[in-house]
Amino acid sequence: AQSVTQLDSHVSVSEGTPVLLRCNYSSSYSPSLFWYVQHPNKGLQLLLKYTSAATLVKGINGFEAEFKKSETSFHLTKPSAHMSDAAEYFCVVNTNRDDKIIFGKGTRLHILP
Amino acid sequence: DAGVIQSPRHEVTEMGQEVTLRCKPISGHNSLFWYRQTMMRGLELLIYFNNNVPIDDSGMPEDRFSAKMPNASFSTLKIQPSEPRDSAVYFCASSLVSGVGDTQYFGPGTRLTVL
Numbered sequence: 001a002q003s004v005t006q007l008d009s010h011v012s013v014s015e016g017t018p019v020l021l022r023c024n025y026s027s028s029y030s031p032s033l034f035w036y037v038q039h040p041n042k043g044l045q046l047l048l049k050y051t052s053a054a055t056l057v058k059g060i061n062g063f064e065a066e067f068k069k070s071e072t073s074f075h076l077t078k079p080s081a082h083m084s085d086a087a088e089y090f091c092v093v094n095t096n097r098d099d100k101i102i103f104g105k106g107t108r109l110h111i112l113p
Numbered sequence: 114d115a116g117v118i119q120s121p122r123h124e125v126t127e128m129g130q131e132v133t134l135r136c137k138p139i140s141g142h143n144s145l146f147w148y149r150q151t152m153m154r155g156l157e158l159l160i161y162f163n164n165n166v167p168i169d170d171s172g173m174p175e176d177r178f179s180a181k182m183p184n185a186s187f188s189t190l191k192i193q194p195s196e197p198r199d200s201a202v203y204f205c206a207s208s209l210v211s212g213v214g215d216t217q218y219f220g221p222g223t224r225l226t227v228l
Binding site: 032034036043044045046049090094099100103105106 | 117155156157158168169204206212213214216217218219220221222
């Protein structure tokens with residue numbers, strides 16, 4: 001069975017410092033992995049996705065994520081946080097086999113001035 | 114393109130009433146998804162359609178919930194009768210490629226409150 005775990009429900013960083021949002025997955029097959037962002041009172045928006053090409057994936061707004069099969073991780077990073085990054089972030093896995101999609105519980109990112 | 118359009122944006126109703134949520138996907142997209150988001154349960158996939166055909170409705174909580182997609186540009190999610198525990202934000206999303214593996218584009222959501 002597939003699953004996805006976002007290790008932190010809340011993360012706080014100061015503006016201008018690096019961001020790390022952690023995601024681990026479990027999948028019997030080669031997965032597709034996504035990160036979505038949700039700003040307050042808005043729908044979700046795709047940040048980036050991994051689909052078995054390059055393991056380092058670059059997304060919008062300076063975010064990137066690295067697929068590490070040995071660690072079953074897909075952590076989201078950004079070198080320098082901006083106030084506009086304050087939002088909730090969802091890690092998502094799809095096994096490409098049984099056509100199921102699983103959303104993580106979300107990590108709320110707070111940016112301190 | 115206007116993106117995924119949902120209506121109404123907010124709905125307040127009383128327990129026992131019928132509620133109908135509406136969604137217009139992005140033109141040309143082949144899959145449509147209905148999600149429910151609550152603080153307790155997070156984001157849950159309720160049902161999705163490929164080319165207007167329901168593919169997976171295993172997430173639909175019970176028989177009070179039903180969804181239809183009569184054509185490629187319109188879908189409804191109906192709750193009858195509604196209960197307070199149905200209070201949530203309901204999102205519709207669409208994707209170009211059939212199935213759950215493609216990028217999904219989400220609407221702004223409908224906030225449902227059942228009193």
